[in-house]
Amino acid sequence: MTATLDQRIRGDISARIQSGEWPPGTRIPYETELAAHYGCARATVSKAMETLARAGLIERRRKAGSFVARPHSQSAVLEVPDLASVAAAKGETYRWQRTRRAALAAGEAPDIAGIAGAALAVEGVHFADDLPFAIEERWISLAAVPGCADEDFADTAPGTWLLGHVPWTHARHRIRAVAASAAEARRLAIRPGTACLSLERWTWRARDYVTYVRQLFPGDRHDLIADFDPS
Amino acid sequence: MTATLDQRIRGDISARIQSGEWPPGTRIPYETELAAHYGCARATVSKAMETLARAGLIERRRKAGSFVARPHSQSAVLEVPDLASVAAAKGETYRWQRTRRAALAAGEAPDIAGIAGAALAVEGVHFADDLPFAIEERWISLAAVPGCADEDFADTAPGTWLLGHVPWTHARHRIRAVAASAAEARRLAIRPGTACLSLERWTWRARDYVTYVRQLFPGDRHDLIADFDPS
DNA sequence: AAGTGGTCTAGACCACATA
DNA sequence: ATGTGGTCTAGACCACTTC
Structure with a gap:
């Protein structure tokens, strides 16, 4: 009151x-x-x-x-939660399965990740109720996150670990719709060409890239909600 | 300094x-x-x-x-600019073509729009360099926005008009990937089934729905970028 | 030149969570 | 019971912008 x-x-x-x-x-x-x-x-x-x-x-x-003020554009706060939390909120069981972990020398990370030096590459699948609902490809800069060399990410998805261990100063997300490739479709148990939501995130700490991740969701298994109240 | x-x-x-x-x-x-x-x-x-x-x-x-603080989720500010501004920023010519305008009686707006009373329905296509890059379906509550009954939206997209004329208190966005239906594909000049980005927005003023809009973008012609700096 | 917002001070009292 | 953050005051000076 x-x-x-x-x-x-x-x-x-x-x-x-x-x-x-x-x-x-x-x-x-x-x-x-x-x-x-x-x-x-x-x-x-x-x-x-x-x-x-x-x-x-x-x-x-x-x-x-x-x-x-004269309004000029709509803006909204997009929450990109940890995928384990999403599943938990819906009452689903969550599981992460790592499919790749490789230490890369300088220059071996793909250009899009923006990591010039040595990097750790991690790939895996997120399951909810034993149904795959996202595949993830990630590269982590070893220079920016030395501690991750000791993690195997077999049981914990790297996003969950990074969230609690690495401070960052800037993040950029790109959201697109793409058709699933044959390889992606197989891992997601969907048909090739299915419309999928692609979420990419670059994370910086000061001027250094920390990590780049791309998550691919089948269109009918995930959407993003963004709310906004000016206040 | x-x-x-x-x-x-x-x-x-x-x-x-x-x-x-x-x-x-x-x-x-x-x-x-x-x-x-x-x-x-x-x-x-x-x-x-x-x-x-x-x-x-x-x-x-x-x-x-x-x-x-222990970070719990990534959040980002998603700017959803007026589509005319997007085209202008890329140096493309922009054009809006209205394909439908209809006054609906109470109860005629679809449930998803959330508008119980009388509404105005507007549909159209956004062009950049004479290529269709988005179709839009919108319903506007006549109770919340009485002034829109006098607008024909033939030359100005309703989003542009609403932005400058209607104060709002809350907005929710939903972002999904969907396959284009036959009708949608025809209007976007793409093949049916193409992966498209679906952006829906509900806008409230206090407890009343103001407008609901759904925009559909071919996956290869549009993406959303969200930046975030904590500060 | 005048007047606005922008910042800061040195107090004060309160509500609330902790010990 | 204690001590923290939460809020507020009545001043003050400054910087900037418009007149």
Whole structure:
């Protein structure tokens, strides 16, 4: 029921924006005016406004004031959970089966992985209720993740291990639809040419590549959900 | 070069986390300790810590202190730009061709759209350099967006119009890989069964559905990129 | 030149989780 | 019972932008 003053101010303003009462371009009252209106310190108003600005609802300009922002694109937060968690959430049994583990010398990792130095290559299949639902190909930079040389990844999928052991600073995902090749189809127990979701992820730590992974899901066994609330 | 004290504190701490010096679970010095170390007020430290907590780098617990977070899932910000902007960014000519516009009475919109009342149905094709690269099916709630009854959407894609005219509070995206049906393939000038990326988006304003849209892209003509920096 | 947001201070009190 | 984070205040000065 009761909320902080910060939240109340934020709520009042975003309600006016979302109701259309303050259309894009409207000037919001100055911080001093709002502080007087709420009978609080300007710092409290400022904090609320900063949060709204970071959420993209308003734009702030010195000397001019704060204005309701014009939306320019839809954005959404895509959660890419650990596959074991996905299966667990659906009440399915999860299993990882490694099919390859190889230490590669410098230059042997494929170009797309972006790893120039020595790397560890790992491939395997994720099963839910004993049905394969994703194949995974991964390369890990040994320079960036020296500890992974001691892991065999026979029982634990590398993604699960990396998540808890390696800090990263930037990640890029590419999502595509592709037809399953004959080899991929065999490992996923589907027909060649079936539409599959391809999820690629490059992970950096500072300027060094940490890992590149490609996961392939049969189209009817996986989808990605992204939710977004501006707030 | 020079930054605010807030940024400096944040940078120092995230550097220690990202370098691995402070692995997940490490207790970060108390706010009072950090304030003494930097010779500043606790509020300044608190602001830095709050930002780090919102970015997911740390977890704060009353009485216990703040701790380096254990990452549990990868998350990424998926930008879903207006398709006209995508084409423009690639230097391609963009064109929208409407193929259907129909006012529907209550109950006539498909269940998946979630719109119980009267709705406007719009379908069309997005072209880049005169090649179809997406088909779109959309339903707009007339109750939530009364102004759209006056739009014919012959020249402007509804997404472009809605972005600038309708405030929304929540959106959900679903991304899947599907095989093109015969009808879809014909409109996209591809072969039936081709792997396509299906992007669905439900948009709410408070508790009311505003619009539902499904866009279908040939797999080789579109992909989605999502970047993420924790900060 | 004037006035806005941006940052910071040195307190204060509170709520809550832990010990 | 204690000590942490959570919030807020009443000031202050600065930087930047617009007038």
